[in-house]
Amino acid sequence: MNSFNKLHTxxxxxxxxxxxxxxLDWDQETYLPPEGAEPRSEQVALVSSIRxxxxxxxxxxxxxxxxxxxxxxxxxxxxxxxxxxxHAIALPSSFVEEFAKTTSEAxxxxxxxxxxxxxxxxxxxxxxxxxLSRQKAEYLGYKETPYDALLDDYEPDTTxxxxxxxxxxxxxxxxxxxxxxxxxxxKKLTGTFGQEEQLSFSRKIAEKMGxxxxxxxxxxxxxxxxxxxxxxxxxxTTRVYTEEPISCLMGVxxxxxxxxxxxxxxxxxxxTPLGEYISMGMQESQSRFxxxxxxxxxxxxxxxxxxxxxxxxxxxxxxxxxxxxNILNRVEPTFVxxxxxxxxxxxxxxxxxxxxKALINDQLPVEEIPALWNQKMKDYLGITPPNDKLGCLQDVxxxxxxxxxxxxxxxxxxxxAILFNAFKKDHADWExxxxxxxxxxxxxxxxxxxxxxxxxxxxxxLLEKISNAPFSAKPYTDYLKEKYQxxxxx
Amino acid sequence: MNSFNKLHTxxxxxxxxxxxxxxLDWDQETYLPPEGAEPRSEQVALVSSIRxxxxxxxxxxxxxxxxxxxxxxxxxxxxxxxxxxxHAIALPSSFVEEFAKTTSEAxxxxxxxxxxxxxxxxxxxxxxxxxLSRQKAEYLGYKETPYDALLDDYEPDTTxxxxxxxxxxxxxxxxxxxxxxxxxxxKKLTGTFGQEEQLSFSRKIAEKMGxxxxxxxxxxxxxxxxxxxxxxxxxxTTRVYTEEPISCLMGVxxxxxxxxxxxxxxxxxxxTPLGEYISMGMQESQSRFxxxxxxxxxxxxxxxxxxxxxxxxxxxxxxxxxxxxNILNRVEPTFVxxxxxxxxxxxxxxxxxxxxKALINDQLPVEEIPALWNQKMKDYLGITPPNDKLGCLQDVxxxxxxxxxxxxxxxxxxxxAILFNAFKKDHADWExxxxxxxxxxxxxxxxxxxxxxxxxxxxxxLLEKISNAPFSAKPYTDYLKEKYQxxxxx
Numbered sequence: 020m021n022s023f024n025k026l027h028t029x030x031x032x033x034x035x036x037x038x039x040x041x042x043l044d045w046d047q048e049t050y051l052p053p054e055g056a057e058p059r060s061e062q063v064a065l066v067s068s069i070r071x072x073x074x075x076x077x078x079x080x081x082x083x084x085x086x087x088x089x090x091x092x093x094x095x096x097x098x099x100x101x102x103x104x105x106h107a108i109a110l111p112s113s114f115v116e117e118f119a120k121t122t123s124e125a126x127x128x129x130x131x132x133x134x135x136x137x138x139x140x141x142x143x144x145x146x147x148x149x150x151l152s153r154q155k156a157e158y159l160g161y162k163e164t165p166y167d168a169l170l171d172d173y174e175p176d177t178t179x180x181x182x183x184x185x186x187x188x189x190x191x192x193x194x195x196x197x198x199x200x201x202x203x204x205x206k207k208l209t210g211t212f213g214q215e216e217q218l219s220f221s222r223k224i225a226e227k228m229g230x231x232x233x234x235x236x237x238x239x240x241x242x243x244x245x246x247x248x249x250x251x252x253x254x255x256t257t258r259v260y261t262e263e264p265i266s267c268l269m270g271v272x273x274x275x276x277x278x279x280x281x282x283x284x285x286x287x288x289x290x291t292p293l294g295e296y297i298s299m300g301m302q303e304s305q306s307r308f309x310x311x312x313x314x315x316x317x318x319x320x321x322x323x324x325x326x327x328x329x330x331x332x333x334x335x336x337x338x339x340x341x342x343x344x345n346i347l348n349r350v351e352p353t354f355v356x357x358x359x360x361x362x363x364x365x366x367x368x369x370x371x372x373x374x375x376k377a378l379i380n381d382q383l384p385v386e387e388i389p390a391l392w393n394q395k396m397k398d399y400l401g402i403t404p405p406n407d408k409l410g411c412l413q414d415v416x417x418x419x420x421x422x423x424x425x426x427x428x429x430x431x432x433x434x435x436a437i438l439f440n441a442f443k444k445d446h447a448d449w450e451x452x453x454x455x456x457x458x459x460x461x462x463x464x465x466x467x468x469x470x471x472x473x474x475x476x477x478x479x480x481l482l483e484k485i486s487n488a489p490f491s492a493k494p495y496t497d498y499l500k501e502k503y504q505x506x507x508x509x
Numbered sequence: 510m511n512s513f514n515k516l517h518t519x520x521x522x523x524x525x526x527x528x529x530x531x532x533l534d535w536d537q538e539t540y541l542p543p544e545g546a547e548p549r550s551e552q553v554a555l556v557s558s559i560r561x562x563x564x565x566x567x568x569x570x571x572x573x574x575x576x577x578x579x580x581x582x583x584x585x586x587x588x589x590x591x592x593x594x595x596h597a598i599a600l601p602s603s604f605v606e607e608f609a610k611t612t613s614e615a616x617x618x619x620x621x622x623x624x625x626x627x628x629x630x631x632x633x634x635x636x637x638x639x640x641l642s643r644q645k646a647e648y649l650g651y652k653e654t655p656y657d658a659l660l661d662d663y664e665p666d667t668t669x670x671x672x673x674x675x676x677x678x679x680x681x682x683x684x685x686x687x688x689x690x691x692x693x694x695x696k697k698l699t700g701t702f703g704q705e706e707q708l709s710f711s712r713k714i715a716e717k718m719g720x721x722x723x724x725x726x727x728x729x730x731x732x733x734x735x736x737x738x739x740x741x742x743x744x745x746t747t748r749v750y751t752e753e754p755i756s757c758l759m760g761v762x763x764x765x766x767x768x769x770x771x772x773x774x775x776x777x778x779x780x781t782p783l784g785e786y787i788s789m790g791m792q793e794s795q796s797r798f799x800x801x802x803x804x805x806x807x808x809x810x811x812x813x814x815x816x817x818x819x820x821x822x823x824x825x826x827x828x829x830x831x832x833x834x835n836i837l838n839r840v841e842p843t844f845v846x847x848x849x850x851x852x853x854x855x856x857x858x859x860x861x862x863x864x865x866k867a868l869i870n871d872q873l874p875v876e877e878i879p880a881l882w883n884q885k886m887k888d889y890l891g892i893t894p895p896n897d898k899l900g901c902l903q904d905v906x907x908x909x910x911x912x913x914x915x916x917x918x919x920x921x922x923x924x925x926a927i928l929f930n931a932f933k934k935d936h937a938d939w940e941x942x943x944x945x946x947x948x949x950x951x952x953x954x955x956x957x958x959x960x961x962x963x964x965x966x967x968x969x970x971l972l973e974k975i976s977n978a979p980f981s982a983k984p985y986t987d988y989l990k991e992k993y994q995x996x997x998x999x
Contacts, residue, residue, distance in 0.1 A: 035552050039529060042552075046532060050540075054724035055742030062525050062532075062738075069559060234544035248552075252545030 022086040023093055026100060029079055031290030036070040038248035045254055048240045064119065068112070075107050092293060095475045099292030102175070109158045118155065121147050122420040129418035136408035138389045145417060146385045149378050152422045156379065166379045169423030173299040174430060176477050179376060182426050185433065185492045186369045192496040194399060197352070197362050200503050204345040210334035212264040220264070220330050221257065221271035224323070228309065229462035230255075230275045234282065242357075243270035245306075247281035250289065254278075264331065265347060272314040276306030279462050283470030293473035299424065301478050303431020304438060305465060311361055311432075312439045313461060318453040320344050350503060352400040354409040362503055365432065366399040371414070371425040379422060434482055436495035438468065441485045512576040513583055516590060519569055521780030526560040528738035535744055538730045554609070558602075565597050582783060585965045589782030592665070599648045608641050612910040619908035626898035628879050635907060636875045639868050642912045646869065656869045659913030663789040664920060666967050669866060672916050675923065675982045676859045682986040684889060687842065687852050690993050694835040700824035702754040710754070710820050711747065711761035714813070718799065719952035720745075720765045724772065732847075733760035735796075737771035740779065744768075754821065755837060762804040766796030769952050773960030783963035789914065791968050793921020794928060795955060801851055801922075802929045803951060808943040810834050840993060842890040844899040852993055855922065856889040861904070861915040869912060924972055926985035928958065931975045 020028070043063050051059060073079070083104055088097040110118075125144040132141035156165035159172070166179045222237060230253075240256040247253045255274035259267045280296055288294035296302055313319050324340040335343070350360045356367040374391060377383035383391065392411040397403050404410030416424055442464050443449060452460060468485055479490045486494075510518070533553050541549060563569065573594055578587040600608075615634040622631035646655035649662070656669045712727060720743075730746040737743045745764035749757045770786055778784035786792055803809050814830040825833070840850045846857040864881060867873035873881065882901040887893050894900030906914055932954050933939060942950060958975055969980045976984075 032555055035548070035555050038548065039533070039552055039556060042532065042536060043529070046536070050726060050728075052722060052724050052726055052742060054721075055738065058525070058528065058739035058741055061521075062529055065522055065525050066529060066556075231544075232542060234542050236540060236542055238540075248545065249548035251548055252542060 022082055023088070023096070025082045026079075026086060026096070027290055029073060029082075030100070033070055033074050034290045034294070035249075036066055036073070038252070040066050040070070041246045041248050045246050045248075048244065049238045049256065060123070071107060071112070071115075074104065080104065095473075096291045096293060099295075099474050103292070106159065106172075109160070110155065111158075114151075114154070114158065118151050118420060121151055122418065125418040125420075126415065129412070129415065133408055133412040136406045136412065138407040138412055139386075141412065141418070142385050142388075145388075148417060148420050149385065149422070152420055153379055153381070155420075164376075164380055166376045166423065169379065170426065171423075173424050173427050174478065175298055177300075177426075177430070177479075182372065182430075186365075186372060186426075186429070188492040189365050189429070189496065190369060190399070192492075193362060193365060193499065196496075196500055196504060197350070197366070197400070200350045200362065202345070202349050202351070204342050204349070206338065206342050206346060208263045208265075208334070208338065208346060210331070211261050212331055212334060214259045214261060216330040217259050217261075217264050217267040218257075220327060221268050223326075224268065224458075225255070225271055225275045227456065227458040228272070228275050229279055229282075229459040231282070235278060237271065243274050245274040245277035245281070247278065250282050250284050250286050250294075253281050264327070269310055269314060273306045273310040276309035277302055279309075279465065280305040280470055283462070283466040284473060285471060288473055291473075293475060295474050297469075297472075297474055297476070297481070298478050299427040300430035300434060301469065301481075303427055304434030304478075305469065307432050308435040308438055308442075308465070309461070312435060313453065313458070315347055315361070316450075316453070317344055318450040320347075321454040322456045348502075352402045354396070354402065354404045355413055362499055363400055365429045368425050368429040370395040370399060371416075372429075374411075375417070375422050375425065430478070433492055433495040434478060436498045437482045437486045437490070438465070439498070440494055441468065512572055513578070513586070515572045516569075516576060516586070517780055519563060519572075520590070523560055523564050524780045524784070525739075526556055526563070528742070530556050530560070531736045531738050535736050535738075538734065539728045539746065550613070561597060561602070561605075564594065570594065582778075585963075586781045586783060589785075589964050593782070596649065596662075599650070600645065601648075604641075604644070604648065608645065608910060611637050611641055612908065615908040615910075616905065619902070619905065623898055623902040626896040626902065628897040628902055629876075631902065631908070632875050632878075635878075638907060638910050639875065639912070642910055643869055643871070645910075654866075654870055656866045656913065659869065660916065661913075663914050663917050664968065665788055667790075667916075667920070667969075672862065672920075676862060676916075676919070678982040679855050679919070679986065680859060680889070682982075683852060683855060683989065686986075686990055686994060687840070687856070687890070690840045690852065692835070692839050692841070694832050694839070696828065696832050696836060698753045698755075698824070698828065698836065700821070701751050702821055702824060704749045704751060706820040707749050707751075707754050707757045708747075710817060711758050713816075714758065714948075715745070715761055715765045717946065717948040718762070718765050719769055719772075719949040721772070725768060727761065733764050735764040735767035735771070737768065740772050740774050740776050740784075743771050754817070759800055759804060763796045763800040766799035767792055769799075769955065770795040770960055773952070773956040774963055775961060778963055781963075783965060785964050787959075787962075787964055787966070787968050787971070789917040790920035790924060791959065791971075793917055794924030794968075795921075795959065797922050798925040798928055798932075798955070799951075802925060803943065803948070805837055805851070806940075806943070807834055808940040810837075811944040812946045838992075842892045844886070844892065844894045845903055852989055853890055855919045858915050858919040860885040860889060861906075862919075864901075865907070865912050865915065920968070923982055923985040924968060926988045927972045927976045927980070928955070929988065930984055931958065 040063060043059060043066065047056070047059050083100055086097055088094040125148050128144040129141050132138060152169060153165055156168035159168040161167035161171075162178070164179050170177055170179060170182070218237070222232070225237065226232065234251045235253040235255065238254065238256045239258060241258060243255070243257045245253070245255045255271065255278050257267050257270035257274065280302060284294050284296065286294070320340055320343060324343055328335045338346070348360070350362045352363050353359055356364065356371075359367055370392065373395065374383065374388060378385065378388075388411050389407055393403050396410070416422075442461070445464060446452070446460065449461075469481070472481065476484065483490055530553060533549060533556065537546070537549050573590055576587060578584040611634075615638050618634040619631050622628060642659060643655055646658035649658040651657035651661070652668070654669050660667055660669060660672070708727070712722070715727065716722065724741045725743040725745065728744065728746045729748060731748060733745070733747045735743070735745045745761065745768050747757050747760035747764065770792060774784050774786065776784070810830055810833060814833055818825045828836070838850070840852045842853050843849055846854065849857055860882065863885065864873065864878060868875065868878075878901050879897055883893050886900070906912075932951070935954060936942070936950065939951070959971070962971065966974070973980055
């Protein structure tokens with residue numbers, strides 16, 4: 020067996036073990052009986068440590084170091100395997116254990132603090148997590164600032180200073196845009212929208228998009244998510260609010276976007292970096308492309324509103340297609356990120372990025388978070404949270420130690436804007452095709468543009484290759500302005 | 510860390526890995542999308558081989574061999590750990606792989622042969638499985654006959670000659686009993702029994718028995734089964750036929766019997782043999798105790814028939830409690846084991862035991878199975894299968910290589926008879942308590958009599974300790990005669 024095959028064999032095992040961990044996590048969110056949570060955390064920790072041992076073993080190191088890649092494919096694999104290996108050995112197991120223990124306790128404290136809407140209860144635990152995250156950054160290494168190391172974990176080779184430039188560009192455009200927007204309707208959806216009907220319509224749309232229920236599932240959870248055990252086993256979840264059918268459907272469209280990326284990764288490269296997605300940002304670009312550029316578009320509802328009405332004939336009788344479209348695209352500053360619209364969403368993210376960056380770079384004491392949060396909400400969105408629950412205690416990320424993750428939500432939207440422009444160039448007739456109920460050609464395009472490459476390219480070089488232009492925030496702000504300000508919405 | 514703690518630490522990992530394999534299997538039967546089957550088999554093979562490496566490692570061997578047990582608990586653990594270790598190292602991995610590959614192919618061939626009802630299609634594959642099973646017996650070692658080695662895998666320290674004596678005793682009693690039985694009713698259930706109502710009633714009964722849905726689940730599958738990921742995570746399944754409510758409920762009661770055993774194993778011994786069940790036979794004794802001695806008893810239906818009628822008021826309007834009891838306990842020779850009644854069931858098992866024993870001991874060419882099967886059906890049950898599908902192709906066991914498993918079904922019933930007598934001694938008022946809807950005291954009794962011991966004792970010594978009498982088939986045949994012949998059923 021040559022070195023590549025040896026590495027691929029170990030890589031396949033590591034990939035299957037990741038699939039097993041994803042099943043353990045999926046089961047925990049969907050079907051695990053409550054008392055099974057304790058053994059479950061031990062199972063996850065065990066399989067994770069077996070996986071870690073496998074990809075940091077002496078055999079693996081030697082094979083990797085002596086590997087002389089031949090083809091372009093092998094060179095790409097080698098580069099990414101080296102990156103993963105350096106990352107895996109950077110953190111001592113004692114640190115990984117302490118990190119896991121501290122964050123798992125912090126999540127419990129956060130839950131209580133959030134419930135009581137009292138940040139002071141959470142502050143000591145958060146301080147510990149931030150200290151460990153800073154330590155993590157030191158272990159991982161960075162060029163300019165500790166936050167770089169954490170960001171790199173979610174979006175490889177992207178730096179804090181890059182994000183700062185991009186996010187400042189966004190603020191300059193979006194804050195005034197938000198002030199200028201006037202909603203076209205005040206109509207609201209009323210009535211009860213049955214769970215079965217919502218799920219049935221959502222499943223239909225997911226299938227139209229290219230999701231196969233032969234190699235995937237849809238289940239219900241508190242928060243929608245997507246996980247993949249293998250390109251042939253992709254599982255999405257959603258939630259249903261019977262007072263409106265949008266959350267469920269948009270959850271499904273978003274998660275299907277993720278799932279189609281996972282399902283579109285080349286199976287022959289399973290167990291190598293060429294069979295893996297590029298980054299969290301690129302993942303988010305796929306889900307947001309589908310959710311906002313397609314699911315929230317006029318052509319989509321020209322194609323599907325009549326069908327949605329057949330599911331809810333009485334509830335949607337008095338709502339025209341145009342009114343429905345306007346309800347769906349209503350812009351309004353609100354306190355909670357996950358419920359926010361396309362225009363305010365990036366401001367929520369920028370606020371979090373600025374705060375967590377300051378925390379990691381030791382420029383902000385934890386105690387001052389609530390005041391700074393509320394100040395930024397006022398500055399960016401013009402509203403002030405009435406309490407910490409609706410303010411700085413709303414997200415689970417920090418308690419989990421997911422520092423550096425937030426920016427990828429907005430990067431994803433920026434990527435989606437660039438991809439959408441390229442897609443429109445290749446498919447000038449996309450509006451009429453979508454209006455006719457065609458969707459899977461969009462997945463075909465994304466497969467060819469993004470999915471097929473695995474981790475061969477980083478996000479930015481790939482996007483520059485696709486768009487033939489340097490990367491910037493402009494396509495994204497242009498899109499938002501075009502849709503929400505200049506474009507007649509009727 | 511002393512040797513015991515070292516062994517316990519490894520044992521815990523091995524037990525958690527078994528739990529992970531059980532989740533992979535459970536998911537495959539319940540929710541896995543069809544195309545996920547291929548990666549699933551690779552995941553299961555990988556985790557199994559990691560587990561095997563762990564409990565056959567040089568570190569483990571050295572720790573085990575240098576371990577000098579102190580207490581009775583440690584001595585019992587040592588004895589069973591040694592047994593497991595010898596077993597684990599007996600089979601070379603190349604053999605394990607070949608066995609897995611051959612049986613997995615044989616299952617596919619069997620499915621096709623069964624569908625076409627043509628044993629000759631299956632014969633070549635079965636021959637291979639039997640050859641490998643014989644080889645397995647040689648690897649494992651035995652005193653008298655190769656079949657001993659296979660039997661020992663499912664029911665430790667039980668020999669072929671013991672089973673022969675027991676089964677001959679059974680035949681002598683049961684064949685004439687069967688001929689003498691006259692059913693008390695020809696009434697049949699009619700109407701449609703809704704799935705939701707069936708499941709709701711079944712869940713209620715499972716909870717009454719002591720099953721906790723905080724540490725367990727009930728799902729739907731083609732064939733009912735029970736699996737345990739940990740004493741705090743026990744999962745049962747059943748199937749629903751809307752033409753009658755008995756299959757679903759009896760499936761649930763049976764599987765709950767298994768689950769209560771798994772849930773009753775002492776958590777503090779998790780990862781040691783004292784936290785594991787004794788054998789397949791003892792497992793079956795728990796499920797059959799609940800199913801036949803309780804679920805098919807008069808007191809149970811005095812307690813619950815009225816409630817069942819509230820679920821199906823129109824469907825059960827014209828069926829009295831006594832008639833329902835008689836329908837439930839109807840005895841009639843049929844071709845299919847899994848659908849058979851209490852009296853004919855052991856004859857189905859004995860027939861299989863006699864055939865597989867002859868196959869393993871090289872006294873029967875595979876080609877002669879159909880003729881011998883049909884002959885024995887005629888001799889024991891008085892009926893002749895019209896085809897192989899309803900005859901020797903009905904069970905999956907042989908294609909899976911589960912040779913030596915069948916006898917444990919009947920051993921379980923024998924054990925249940927002995928346990929039931931002991932239980933009645935301790936709870937002379939059981940009939941009135943069950944009639945009053947009390948069930949969980951039965952689980953309390955079984956926990957104390959059986960579950961709490963883990964693998965401290967083998968089945969027979971434990972039963973002799975409980976009953977204070979030598980083990981025999983008599984309590985079982987006495988029970989059958991009492992219930993089906995001598996006892997006035999009205």
